[in-house]
């Protein structure tokens with residue numbers, strides 16, 4: 385056994401999965417630091433005495449990645465490279481008993497709402513006075529803001545409500561305090577996240593209050609962009625789009641997962657939506673904000689999906705011309721209502737359908753990008769990569785959407801700053817420009 389000097393009271397936090405998990409890791413790190421621990425996020429140097437893995441339990445690939453990460457650190461612990469190993473997050477919430485039996489090297493497993501218990505295990509206290517403060521792990525000019533937890537929807541394929549529980553909104557006042565603290569840290573872009581964004585407020589105010597939240601957040605000095613992720617089509621409150629139209633700080637950007645185009649599939653998925661109704665919704669949104677960027681995701685390979693359903697999906701994608709599109713392959717998740725159906729599309733076929741749909745979108749994305757050539761756009765620069773400054777317009781969210789590349793040579797731009805950029809060329813998923 386090769387042991388090494390581990391830094392006492394140093395915690396390495398590892399995050400898997402989505403931006404909501406990243407938010408939770410940041411809250412955990414903030415609480416630990418306030419209790420005197422030295423904290424790092426996915427530390428390069430593995431000299432932490434304590435490792436906390438915040439897992440994802442959403443679909444097969446994500447679960448596999450989470451288990452492999454736990455096993456890697458379990459090995460490291462056996463090798464004396466780690467002293468204490470803790471696991472939290474969705475996979476732990478969902479499979480705690482089984483994991484406890486299987487992986488004995490883990491000192492303790494915690495659920496998605498057990499931060500106080502995790503802190504107690506480390507002889508630390510949950511500090512309520514820290515509400516609103518947060519160490520961020522994203523580049524310092526943008527941050528995720530989780531406005532609610534859990535979901536009350538019943539999508540047949542989805543295990544999230546099993547892991548995240550019922551929908552709970554965070555009060556507007558608390559979110560405004562968080563935004564002010566983030567702005568003080570230099571954050572200019574707030575990315576609003578939830579499991580289901582449009583439900584915001586229904587539980588604590590008895591009505592949808594997202595437009596009001598947007599108004600309050602946009603009053604925070606220093607915040608210049610507010611971006612919306614994870615909206616739901618059914619019962620979509622158009623007040624959100626009216627606020628987006630009237631409020632210059634709210635990006636003309638809407639992430640709204642639609643999952644499928646075929647009514648047969650939408651019904652089987654228990655989405656409560658139809659192609660016709662959703663087409664109408666998108667048209668209404670675009671009528672109000674013609675240059676809005678609409679991001680969506682589809683699932684292929686759901687039980688019972690046929691060639692015709694995929695053809696219908698492509699036909700609709702061609703009709704709607706979504707600005708940004710992602711595709712997931714269906715994952716047969718136990719305890720979801722879809723688990724009772726026969727998972728009759730092979731993994732190979734699922735992957736082929738995903739490639740086919742993404743290939744189809746690639747051409748649409750190229751033609752939409754070419755329409756931006758010659759235009760001057762406001763760009764927020766995230767990093768330098770190779771010979772380029774890399775940034776995003778208000779139509780692009782970090783890590784998932786298009787980017788704007790500006791040659792670094794002879795151009796003086798600052799990371800974390802906005803600049804006007806004239807677009808000179810385009811390809812499938814990126815734009816190239818010069819400062820103007």
Ligand code: SF4
Nearest residue numbers: 535537539542544579
């Ligand atoms: S709205 Fe999203 S999180 Fe909620 S059940 Fe449907 S897919 Fe899952």
